Every structure is written in structure tokens, then in C-alpha cells.
Amino acid sequence: MTAANALTLMDGFRPEWTQNPYGLYRILRERGPVYWDDMMRGWVVLDHALITRLGKDERLSGARIGDFHEQLPPAAQTELAPLAHTLSDMMLFNEPPKHARLRGLIKPGLTPRFIRSMRPVIQDLADSLLDRAMAAGRFDVVADYSEPLARGMIASLAGVPEDAAHLLENWQSLLHELFSQSSREFGRLAGLRAAFDRVAEERRAGTSTDRFSEMIAGQIAKEDFTDDEVYANFLLLIDAGQATTTHLIANAVLALIRHPDQAKRLREDPELSANAAHEFMRYDSSVQFTTRIATEPIEVEGTLIGANQPVILVLGAGNRDPLRYADPDTLDVGRRANDHLSFGHGIHYCLGAALSLAEIDIAVSTLLRRTAELRLVNSEVEWLDSINFRFLKSLPVEFRPAG
Numbered sequence: 001m002t003a004a005n006a007l008t009l010m011d012g013f014r015p016e017w018t019q020n021p022y023g024l025y026r027i028l029r030e031r032g033p034v035y036w037d038d039m040m041r042g043w044v045v046l047d048h049a050l051i052t053r054l055g056k057d058e059r060l061s062g063a064r065i066g067d068f069h070e071q072l073p074p075a076a077q078t079e080l081a082p083l084a085h086t087l088s089d090m091m092l093f094n095e096p097p098k099h100a101r102l103r104g105l106i107k108p109g110l111t112p113r114f115i116r117s118m119r120p121v122i123q124d125l126a127d128s129l130l131d132r133a134m135a136a137g138r139f140d141v142v143a144d145y146s147e148p149l150a151r152g153m154i155a156s157l158a159g160v161p162e163d164a165a166h167l168l169e170n171w172q173s174l175l176h177e178l179f180s181q182s183s184r185e186f187g188r189l190a191g192l193r194a195a196f197d198r199v200a201e202e203r204r205a206g207t208s209t210d211r212f213s214e215m216i217a218g219q220i221a222k223e224d225f226t227d228d229e230v231y232a233n234f235l236l237l238i239d240a241g242q243a244t245t246t247h248l249i250a251n252a253v254l255a256l257i258r259h260p261d262q263a264k265r266l267r268e269d270p271e272l273s274a275n276a277a278h279e280f281m282r283y284d285s286s287v288q289f290t291t292r293i294a295t296e297p298i299e300v301e302g303t304l305i306g307a308n309q310p311v312i313l314v315l316g317a318g319n320r321d322p323l324r325y326a327d328p329d330t331l332d333v334g335r336r337a338n339d340h341l342s343f344g345h346g347i348h349y350c351l352g353a354a355l356s357l358a359e360i361d362i363a364v365s366t367l368l369r370r371t372a373e374l375r376l377v378n379s380e381v382e383w384l385d386s387i388n389f390r391f392l393k394s395l396p397v398e399f400r401p402a403g
Contacts, residue, residue, distance in 0.1 A: 004030035010039035012387035025317035034303045042310030048321035051313045055345030060292035065093045089232030109215030115354045125152045126366040141395035146249035154242040159210025164195035171242045244286045245356050247391045249363045252280035259331045273365040276333035277357045282340035288316035315341040371399040
């Protein structure tokens with residue numbers, strides 16, 4: 001048995017692969033671009049070109065919440081029903097025609113002009129957070145910078161009232177909560193629902209002035225969205241926009257500390273910053289894979305995927321595919337990596353992509369501009385115990401203020 005055949009994507013839970021799953025992907029790639037993974041109970045796809053193609057294939061469905069929920073033990077089904085119901089109303093876990101309808105709630109509001117209007121907000125947040133850290137000469141990138149920055153942005157974007165903003169602290173993925181059969185976030189969700197409902201009437205009347213209400217005002221007036229649907233996609237903004245962006249920024253900072261030549265390059269040429277944001281996402285994305293369900297048999301590279309079988313698109317592996325990128329394990333802030341897979345493809349391409357890139361760009365460039373000799377306090381870093389979410393638990397750093 002070869003090393004590739006002896007391993008499974010589930011081995012990502014082993015400590016050596018938690019630190020560097022990309023080494024595991026290199027070995028798994030020896031089994032071919034598509035293989036059946038017994039432990040994952042699904043087809044695993046590792047090739048950039050195939051992930052791109054399958055990400056647009058209408059025979060693969062993202063509407064998987066109901067199936068997963070139905071497979072849970074009866075007691076867990078009952079306990080997690082409210083969470084499953086909310087996730088099922090998110091555009092991310094639906095297919096046409098419902099997907100297009102739900103996407104139409106948010107997409108018209110996320111215009112290039114709107115994104116430009118948010119850049120000063122991001123910049124002010126980044127500077128105010130770093131102001132607090134300057135005197136101490138050390139801080140935790142996750143707890144003191146990327147998480148409060150992403151949280152502040154989402155609180156502003158989603159219109160979370162000030163008295164409910166604390167409910168966004170230490171937010172984790174709701175999908176992770178469902179898959180780990182956890183109900184620990186139910187109190188937080190109840191509080192957010194109460195805050196959401198307080199302005200529901202004003203939102204429908206067009207008199208609410210928060211950013212979220214302004215963003216969806218035109219759409220909610222034209223389409224008969226239920227309050228549950230609007231709430232679910234309000235939560236999706238938080239879920240997709242806070243946790244993932246928090247860790248995209250932290251992962252980028254870690255990558256630069258480990259590649260000081262690239263940090264030096266960005267300090268000397270700040271114009272590379274926007275381009276570098278794509279490279280950070282390619283190099284170490286905070287979400288490593290996404291799962292689809294085949295709605296009918298699909299032949300891929302001579303392999304027949306059966307109807308109703310899961311297909312796991314390993315975005316992190318595709319982003320390090322040597323057939324697509326030269327020296328894929330090398331961080332290169334000058335690389336043109338705009339075709340990375342981290343935002344998905346097709347109808348499920350991330351609506352908040354431009355905003356997330358703006359946050360990474362501003363957060364990283366501001367940190368580099370205001371600090372020198374950025375270094376880790378501890379040589380080892382600790383990751384969330386997950387094979388999908390590449391989330392740092394903390395990232396303590398020391399620095400000397402620039403200038």
C-alpha cells in the first residue's frame with residue numbers, strides 16, 4: 001500500500017497535518033485528481049482545473065443541510081432543528097430558483113461604490129486598534145486586531161445595534177456548529193434574533209437607517225421575503241464576513257512573519273498590497289474545502305460519481321496545485337493569483353469577495369506600515385481542531401514601532 005492510499009483527508013486532524021495540511025494534500029494527490037475517501041464517505045477533488053469546473057457544474061448541489069440534519073440521531077435532530085432551519089434559508093445552502101431569489105436580497109447592495117465607501121471605515125478601525133498596541137510593543141493579532149476589525153466591520157455592515165454588538169465576539173462558523181452537533185451558540189443566536197426583530201418593522205417600512213437595511217431596502221420592497229429568510233442571510237453576512245475574514249488576516253500576518261523577505265517587499269512597495277491579498281488567500285485560506293451533493297451521475301476523469309454522493313472540493317489543495325501555480329508552496333506577493341479558489345466559483349461565488357479583499361489589503365498594509373521587526377512570541381502556533389476551518393486560536397506577536 002502506498003503512502004497516498006494509506007492516508008485520508010480525515011488525517012488532517014493529526015497534529016503534523018494540522019500545522020501544515022498542504023503536505024497531506026501533496027501525498028493525497030498521488031491517488032489522482034479524484035478519489036473515493038472511505039473516512040470522509042465522499043469523493044475528494046484536489047485539482048485546480050477540476051475544482052473550477054465542478055464548482056460551476058449544475059449537477060452538484062450545495063443544498064445539503066436538510067440531508068445532513070436528517071442523518072443525525074433523533075435527539076440531535078430535535079435539538080439542532082432551529083439551527084438547521086436557519087442554515088437552510090441561507091443562499092449558500094440553496095440552489096436555483098431559491099438560490100437566485102435569496103442572492104437577489106444582498107447582491108444589489110454590494111456595489112463597487114458601496115465597497116469604496118467602506119474602505120475609510122476599515123482604515124479607521126485598523127488604526128484605532130493599532131493605536132492601543134503601539135505602547136506595549138506586543139499584541140495578539142487574532143484577539144486584538146483581526147477579530148475586532150472584522151467584527152467591527154460586520155457590526156456596521158449588518159446593522160447590529162450597539163447594545164447587541166457583544167454577541168459577535170469570538171464568532172465561529174454556524175456550519176461548524178451544526179456539523180459538530182453543538183447547541184452552545186443558541187443563546188447568542190436568540191439575542192441576535194431579538195435585536196434583528198426590533199427593527200424589522202422599520203426595515204420593511206424603509207425608515208431604518210442601518211447599513212444592512214439600506215443595502216436591502218430596494219429588494220425587500222420588490223420581493224416577498226419572509227423575516228426568517230432575511231434573518232438567515234443577515235446571519236450569513238456575519239458568518240461569512242467575520243470568522244473567515246478574521247482568520248484570513250491572521251493567516252496572512254503569520255505567512256509574512258515566516259517570510260520576512262515578502263514583508264520587506266511589501267513595506268518597500270505598498271502598491272503590491274491589493275495584489276498580495278489574493279496571494280494570501282491562495283497561500284493559506286481560512287476555509288479549506290466545500291462539499292456538494294451530486295444530483296445525478298457525473299463522469300469525471302474516467303471516474304463515475306453516483307447520484308446523491310458527496311463531492312468534497314478541496315480548495316486549499318487546488319490553491320497549491322503545481323499544475324496551476326509555479327512553486328505553489330512559495331509565498332510570492334507579486335504573483336498574479338486572482339484565479340485562486342478561496343471565494344468559490346459559479347453561482348456560489350462569494351458575494352463579499354471585494355469587501356474581504358479590501359479588509360485584508362488595509363489590515364495587512366497598515367500593520368506593516370506601522371510596525372518593524374514583527375516576530376512571533378511563540379515559535380509554535382495553535383490551530384482550531386478542524387480539517388476544514390484553518391483558524392488560528394491566537395497569534396501573539398512582538399514588534400518595534402516603525403520610525
